[in-house]
Amino acid sequence: MSDAFDDFVDMLDYPMFVVTTRAGDDLAGCLVGFATQASIDPPTFLVGVSIDNHTYDVARRATHLAVHALSAEQIELARLFGGETGDAVDKFTRCAWHRGPEGLPILDNVSGWFAGAVRDRFAMGDHIGHLLAPIAGETSTRADRLLSFADVRRLQPGHGRS
């Protein structure tokens, strides 16, 4: 079954996001593909954060996360958040961002973002599900093609196997 499942997921393409968060003075963020809208009413969005990531260390203490959709041209930003780890570098000295709701770091010039309150956390396997209820956000009026898994599938995750 595992070969069939691997073949199945190999066929897929899906949007990629950068998820950022804050707990106290600690900021963190990483590239995620395990993320989707999960309900219409109430509106919710599910983000899977690897327990190995620096981002999880902050997200597990955070009340809110911010989810950013990048344009396909923002590959360098994807590389920073997906190919580097906050255990080794301060990603927020290497990109443009501003403070948003709840003091969250919001990346500048992205195609869209929303901030969500963490309503629930649960084990999904090696990733922890964070169920978010949106509280604020903005979407660009540009007709960007969004970054998807196909654009970053060769990127080596900055934090090991996650």
Ligand SMILES: Cc1cc2nc3c(=O)[nH]c(=O)nc-3n(C[C@H](O)[C@H](O)[C@H](O)COP(=O)(O)O)c2cc1C
């Ligand atoms: C294509 C791709 C998809 C990824 N999807 C996820 C994901 O859904 N959840 C996650 O926690 N990490 C995911 N990662 C891994 C993290 O983005 C990566 O390990 C990052 O460097 C972690 O940074 P941190 O240690 O600062 O949190 C993905 C990486 C890549 C390249």
